Amino acid sequence: MKSSEQQELAEKIFTVIGGIPFGKVASYGQVARLAGFPKHARKVGQLLKNLPHGSTLPWYRVVNSQRRLSFPQDSIKFLEQKSRLQAEGVVFSKNHVIAKCCVWE
DNA sequence: ATGATGACCGCGG
DNA sequence: TCCGCGGCCATCA
Numbered sequence: 001m002k003s004s005e006q007q008e009l010a011e012k013i014f015t016v017i018g019g020i021p022f023g024k025v026a027s028y029g030q031v032a033r034l035a036g037f038p039k040h041a042r043k044v045g046q047l048l049k050n051l052p053h054g055s056t057l058p059w060y061r062v063v064n065s066q067r068r069l070s071f072p073q074d075s076i077k078f079l080e081q082k083s084r085l086q087a088e089g090v091v092f093s094k095n096h097v098i099a100k101c102c103v104w105e
Numbered sequence: 106a107t108g109a110t111g112a113c114c115g116c117g118g
Numbered sequence: 119t120c121c122g123c124g125g126c127c128a129t130c131a
Binding site: 027028029032040041042043044045046047048049059062063064065066069070071077081 | 111112113114115
């Protein structure tokens with residue numbers, strides 16, 4: 001894959017993430033698909049990992065395909081993402097699974 | 106060049 | 119629900 005395509009891929013992925021509605025979540029794979037790069041779910045995670053700390057991008061609205069957060073339960077990142085989502089009204093069950101109705105369709 | 110590593114995914118068992 | 123496995127692909131040692 002050419003670096004020019006990489007650049008485009010990144011831009012589209014950021015655009016899609018920025019388009020996730022308040023109170024909704026989308027999976028890494030879903031974001032990749034909507035961006036037009038269905039096989040690049042892992043790239044979505046990589047981009048979010050390298051996101052500058054002060055970014056306004058709603059990174060926390062991206063979860064895995066199981067509707068769970070991709071962080072160990074005890075970690076700071078896990079707690080931050082969960083609280084940010086809860087602040088938007090996203091519902092979690094006891095086992096940390098997000099309610100189906102909160103998924104962006 | 107080669108092998109290991111991920112904020113992943115889907116399909117079983 | 120909870121694993122394990124194979125597929126996927128950029129990044130890095």
